Amino acid sequence: MNTDKRTAGELATLYAAQIKGKIILTTGVSPGGVGAAFVKALATAEPALLVLAGRNPGKVQQTAEAISEQSPSGKVRTLDLDLASLEGVRKAAATVNAWDDVPRIDVLVNNAAVMAVDWAATPEGLDSQFVTNYLGPFLFTNLLMDKLLKSPAPRIVNVTSDGHRLGPVRFDDYNFQDGKNYNKWQSYGQSKTAVMLMAISLAEKLGARNKLTALSVYLGLVMSNLGSHLKLFGESNEDFVSMSMYRTIPLTSPPETKSLTEKQWTSIAFLATRPPLSIGPRSP
Numbered sequence: 001m002n003t004d005k006r007t008a009g010e011l012a013t014l015y016a017a018q019i020k021g022k023i024i025l026t027t028g029v030s031p032g033g034v035g036a037a038f039v040k041a042l043a044t045a046e047p048a049l050l051v052l053a054g055r056n057p058g059k060v061q062q063t064a065e066a067i068s069e070q071s072p073s074g075k076v077r078t079l080d081l082d083l084a085s086l087e088g089v090r091k092a093a094a095t096v097n098a099w100d101d102v103p104r105i106d107v108l109v110n111n112a113a114v115m116a117v118d119w120a121a122t123p124e125g126l127d128s129q130f131v132t133n134y135l136g137p138f139l140f141t142n143l144l145m146d147k148l149l150k151s152p153a154p155r156i157v158n159v160t161s162d163g164h165r166l167g168p169v170r171f172d173d174y175n176f177q178d179g180k181n182y183n184k185w186q187s188y189g190q191s192k193t194a195v196m197l198m199a200i201s202l203a204e205k206l207g208a209r210n211k212l213t214a215l216s217v218y219l220g221l222v223m224s225n226l227g228s229h230l231k232l233f234g235e236s237n238e239d240f241v242s243m244s245m246y247r248t249i250p251l252t253s254p255p256e257t258k259s260l261t262e263k264q265w266t267s268i269a270f271l272a273t274r275p276p277l278s279i280g281p282r283s284p
Contacts (some may be wrong), residue, residue: 012045012049019045023151025096025144026052027081027104027137028112030059031066034159034219035111050074050110051103053081053092077102083112083136084128093143104150109138110195111159119182127175129184133191139199149210158199158216162191195196 001061018043027272029035029052039050040063050067054060057080064076079095082088113133120128126135141148141156148154166189174190176182195216202214 001159012041016045019047021046021048022106023047023102023104024051024107024109025079026050026109027054027083028142028159029054029063030056031062034064035109036066038111039066040070043067043074044147045135046074047110048075050076050078051079051102051105053079054081055082055084065224080185083132083139083140086122086124086131086136086139089136089139090143090159093140096144097147105144105147105154106151107155107157108141108144108148109157109159112137112142112146113159113161113191115163116184116188118184119176125175125178127182127187130174130191130194131185131186133188134194134198137195141198141202149206149212152211154210154212156199156202156212156214158195158214159261160194160196160216160218161188161250162218163188164196165189167193169194169197169280170202228272 024039024042024047026035026039028029029039035054039052043050057069057078060078060080061075064078067074067076077099079092080088096105097105112131117129122128122131124131137158148156167186170186173181176187178213180245199214199216204210206212207214
């Protein structure tokens with residue numbers, strides 16, 4: 001199916017039978033972002049519960065209230081989740097695992113991310129961008145695995161980026177010598193490469209045995225709040241011109257983008273709700 005021809009709302013209607021009765025946990029749902037648009041579309045199809053997770057309780061609550069206003073009968077629960085702190089991730093996962101009225105998780109969407117932020121160390125001394133975009137979601141997913149595997153057909157969707165082209169995982173120095181030789185775009189690139197490898201590994205290790213589907217999705221260039229701190233277009237910017245995947249784009253002519261009122265969350269909706277995909281083994 002060509003999802004470019006459909007909106008997330010249309011997909012929610014098309015796959016309403018797959019959404020109805022499902023428990024779906026989505027990270028990164030602040031207003032103005034892709035996650036918020038995605039969960040609002042899902043809410044129209046009567047999921048059993050939408051769990052909205054984010055590091056800013058006030059913003060997460062705004063999205064929850066918007067869903068309640070749009071779909072008054074929908075069930076929504078919020079979760080404080082700071083992916084930049086591994087201890088915070090453990091705390092959030094423990095909260096979910098303690099919810100006796102949430103016996104399983106049918107779909108987990110790892111959407112939360114940061115992009116090209118300056119160096120900052122987590123409480124554990126790690127690159128905060130790598131932790132937020134990969135190590136945090138990796139830990140969160142694994143700590144919730146028992147509840148995921150209680151679903152008859154669990155699904156994990158990792159939102160990634162074409163930014164993976166900016167760098168592979170730096171296995172020998174993922175922490176950039178504790179920030180001494182930090183490059184914000186290489187850090188972003190390795191984090192997005194890592195979440196793609198994570199999806200592949202989960203599918204290979206748990207897919208056939210547990211009927212688990214794990215996928216990664218690239219949404220295209222989207223004008224959301226993710227890059228609101230960056231000034232990429234229409235001016236000279238050394239960070240921008242150093243990005244290999246954009247070197248051929250004139251700074252006065254931004255690439256084609258999708259706005260938050262269009263179809264940029266359609267790919268997530270498609271992968272999170274479509275009936276089971278038939279995916280063969282990887283080529284050697």
